[in-house]
Amino acid sequence: MAMDAERRQAELIAQFSAQAAALSSAPQLAALVLEATSHPALFAFSELLTLPALSKLAGTQYASSLDLLRLFAYGTLKDYKSNSGSLPALLPDQVRKLKQLSVLTLAESTKILPYDQLMQELDVSNVRELEDFLINECMYSGIVRGKLDQLRRCFEVQFAAGRDLTPDQLTNMIETLSDWLGTSDSLLHQIQEKIKWADTMSEVNKKHQKEFEDRVEEAKKSIKLNNLSRQTSTYGGMTTFSLNLEE
Amino acid sequence: MSAPSDAAAAVDTPAPTTAAAASSGGFTFKLHPLVIVNVSDHHTRVKAQAACSGDSSSSSSGAGAGQPPRVFGCVIGVQRGRTVEIFNSFELVLDPVSGTLDRAFLEKKQELYKKVFPDFYVLGWYSTGSDVHDTDMQIHKALMDVNESPVYLLLNPTINLSQKDLPLTIYESELHVIDGSPQLIFVRSNYTIETVEAERISVDHVAHLKPSDGGSAATQLAAHLTGIHSAIKMLNSRVRVIHQYLVAMQKGDIPVDNSLLRQVSSLVRRLPAMESQKFQDDFLMEYNDTLLMTYLAMFTNCSSTMNELVEKINTSYERPTARRGGRGAFM
Numbered sequence: 001m002a003m004d005a006e007r008r009q010a011e012l013i014a015q016f017s018a019q020a021a022a023l024s025s026a027p028q029l030a031a032l033v034l035e036a037t038s039h040p041a042l043f044a045f046s047e048l049l050t051l052p053a054l055s056k057l058a059g060t061q062y063a064s065s066l067d068l069l070r071l072f073a074y075g076t077l078k079d080y081k082s083n084s085g086s087l088p089a090l091l092p093d094q095v096r097k098l099k100q101l102s103v104l105t106l107a108e109s110t111k112i113l114p115y116d117q118l119m120q121e122l123d124v125s126n127v128r129e130l131e132d133f134l135i136n137e138c139m140y141s142g143i144v145r146g147k148l149d150q151l152r153r154c155f156e157v158q159f160a161a162g163r164d165l166t167p168d169q170l171t172n173m174i175e176t177l178s179d180w181l182g183t184s185d186s187l188l189h190q191i192q193e194k195i196k197w198a199d200t201m202s203e204v205n206k207k208h209q210k211e212f213e214d215r216v217e218e219a220k221k222s223i224k225l226n227n228l229s230r231q232t233s234t235y236g237g238m239t240t241f242s243l244n245l246e247e
Numbered sequence: 248m249s250a251p252s253d254a255a256a257a258v259d260t261p262a263p264t265t266a267a268a269a270s271s272g273g274f275t276f277k278l279h280p281l282v283i284v285n286v287s288d289h290h291t292r293v294k295a296q297a298a299c300s301g302d303s304s305s306s307s308s309g310a311g312a313g314q315p316p317r318v319f320g321c322v323i324g325v326q327r328g329r330t331v332e333i334f335n336s337f338e339l340v341l342d343p344v345s346g347t348l349d350r351a352f353l354e355k356k357q358e359l360y361k362k363v364f365p366d367f368y369v370l371g372w373y374s375t376g377s378d379v380h381d382t383d384m385q386i387h388k389a390l391m392d393v394n395e396s397p398v399y400l401l402l403n404p405t406i407n408l409s410q411k412d413l414p415l416t417i418y419e420s421e422l423h424v425i426d427g428s429p430q431l432i433f434v435r436s437n438y439t440i441e442t443v444e445a446e447r448i449s450v451d452h453v454a455h456l457k458p459s460d461g462g463s464a465a466t467q468l469a470a471h472l473t474g475i476h477s478a479i480k481m482l483n484s485r486v487r488v489i490h491q492y493l494v495a496m497q498k499g500d501i502p503v504d505n506s507l508l509r510q511v512s513s514l515v516r517r518l519p520a521m522e523s524q525k526f527q528d529d530f531l532m533e534y535n536d537t538l539l540m541t542y543l544a545m546f547t548n549c550s551s552t553m554n555e556l557v558e559k560i561n562t563s564y565e566r567p568t569a570r571r572g573g574r575g576a577f578m
Contacts, residue, residue: 006506006509006510009506010506013506044505044506044509046505047505047506107516108512108516111523112523156523158517159513159517160513160516161509161513162508162509162510162511162512162513162516163509163512164505164509165505165508165509165512169512170493170496170497170508171497173493173511173512173515174490174493174494174497176515176518177486177489177490177493177515178490180486180518181483181486181487181490184479184482184483184486185483187479188476188479188480188483191472191475191476191479192476194472195469195472195473195476198466198468198469198472199466199469202466202469
């Protein structure tokens with residue numbers, strides 16, 4: 001399920017990388033960047049960023065295209081707004097894509113996103129528009145999966161596709177994974193202890209049961225002997241007495 | 248792939264019919280658990296009845312003195328292209344004198360099944376035994392007019408504890424040239440098990456019966472915990488692999504694969520699986536409910552034990568005077 005979004009992108013990425021390798025002039029590369037950032041199904045840009053061809057753009061008048069690509073790879077709509085002076089104007093397709101990427105970034109930090117925060121980040125004014133955006137753009141395209149809770153005005157994210165990673169994020173991920181491993185190891189240990197406890201308790205219970213039964217048997221035997229010895233001496237009431245104890 | 252019946256007629260002696268060769272026909276067989284249960288049930292019933300009546304059952308062909316009688320039946324299912332899916336089976340009676348199956352009964356059963364399952368065709372037949380018998384080929388050929396290439400399902404009823412696979416083999420018939428003349432022989436085929444949801448539930452249920460028939464609640468708890476333990480262990484090992492991969496990637500041993508990194512990052516984002524306040528509230532409520540019920544059950548248990556004890560004391564210390572309308576000892 002996570003892999004579907006990635007698989008779809010893999011083809012597009014391969015296609016764009018091939019195109020970029022073929023082109024050599026700066027304006028063509030800039031046009032390619034524009035096309036890549038407006039493509040409705042492409043959310044991964046780090047492959048394109050690392051292509052040597054694109055680094056040629058830096059320093060030329062098309063350097064802003066490179067910055068734009070970097071923004072799409074790592075940044076959100078807020079970053080765009082604060083730097084809008086140095087970046088080229090965005091087409092509506094690109095704006096939409098940037099909004100989708102912003103949602104992904106938000107989903108990285110918390111699992112429950114309040115509507116107010118989303119509305120602020122995505123620059124929409126009413127809940128209806130926000131929900132439409134989330135449903136149509138994010139969930140139907142498969143990059144996000146979750147539940148919309150209108151009563152408590154929040155969006156619970158169950159799954160979000162990954163964005164491109166900056167190198168320091170890699171360290172964070174490794175740390176998280178090792179924590180996860182540590183927790184599951186201790187959990188396994190505890191489960192094993194519980195299993196041992198359950199077995200010991202059932203053993204104790206069985207022993208207790210057996211002891212009890214042994215004592216009952218002993219008591220029965222001693223009563224019978226008593227009864228036999230007494231029957232020779234007295235009759236009547238004692239037999240009634242012992243009969244009642246026979247149960 | 249199907250053998251023409253005139254070639255079959257040319258072979259009148261029951262030649263050795265088994266072959267260890269794998270089938271080259273390219274058919275994929277899918278078997279449902281219902282069929283396996285049916286066949287083993289048929290065999291068990293006949294065996295029990297034979298043992299009960301004390302004489303060797305008449306439906307055996309080639310059964311030795313100490314061997315359980317062989318049972319026969321038909322398997323039905325659907326054939327779509329190269330995939331043969333066997334859904335169900337029913338029993339047939341083998342006439343021991345002529346060695347042929349009861350055709351009238353087969354036709355009648357076929358008709359009945361057709362009404363309920365219009366898609367199912369007779370795909371072949373089954374039998375029990377440890378290996379293919381010489382007479383099986385005759386029966387196989389007899390069925391060829393119903394289905395041009397029937398399958399033969401053989402169930403081995405001897406219980407072999409060391410064997411890991413199912414004691415069930417599927418044979419197809421192929422025309423091979425042996426000693427210069429084409430003959431039909433059985434070749435073994437592979438099969439997979441397909442389950443419908445209902446079958447899965449019942450098989451699961453039967454599989455879990457074993458530990459709980461010995462045991463107290465504690466062994467059930469241990470079995471449940473062991474299941475969880477192995478599941479978490481598997482998850483642990485897989486996460487460990489990913490962790491090592493990332494560390495190697497960071498050190499530079501492995502070239503950076505962005506697409507994988509993105510997938511891992513989305514995986515890591517899924518933790519913690521549950522963190523809202525609502526979950527905590529619901530969880531604690533359910534936990535308290537369970538504790539309360541256990542407490543209540545314990546209470547009931549205790550009070551009933553107490554009641555029994557008091558009754559026993561009353562009865563045992565009942566004085567003879569009480570019979571004359573006097574008061575009871577304790578209550």
